[in-house]
Amino acid sequence: MxxxxxxxxxxxxxxxxxxxxxxxxxxxxxxxxxxxxxxILFVLVGAAVDIRYTLQAGAVSLLMLAVSLAFRSIGVLCCRLVLSVAVLAILITAPLGAIGIDASYRKLLQKQE
Structure with a gap:
């Protein structure tokens, strides 16, 4: 940090x-x-994520498990889960952010000369 x-x-x-x-x-x-x-960054993240694991577990169960694990010490055993939740968070929030930017930039930004 x-x-x-x-x-x-x-x-x-x-x-x-x-x-x-x-x-x-x-x-x-x-x-x-x-x-x-x-x-390089996205290739490494893509190589580390187990897509079948993520799809089998389902987004809701991953998020619920991640919240429950947040209150305990997270060990090496759940690193696949943490990585899957992080990738799901990016896949969900990135399109929402892009839609929000497209919808609001004309109102919030002013062009400087």
Missing amino acids: SDLLAVVSLACVIKLRSTEFVSRRLSEKFGKLWLAAEV
Whole structure:
């Protein structure tokens, strides 16, 4: 968690202290770096998820079990469950977020000149 905070803080400081040209160039470079990292990240997550396990258990039972396990110590035995619940959460919330952004961006954002 502290690594993420350090990276975000560094990005904010660079944005505030550097010129617009430098900020734009860094943004372009990190955007290209993210394209490669994104592919690797999603391939690794896809390789780790057991789709048959997720579908057999069902989304509702996975969520109920995850809530009950949250109040106990989570061990290595339920790592498949935790990973499956995390992937299900992404698969459910990502389309909802995209729909919400498409529905509300005209009302909430203003174009700067």
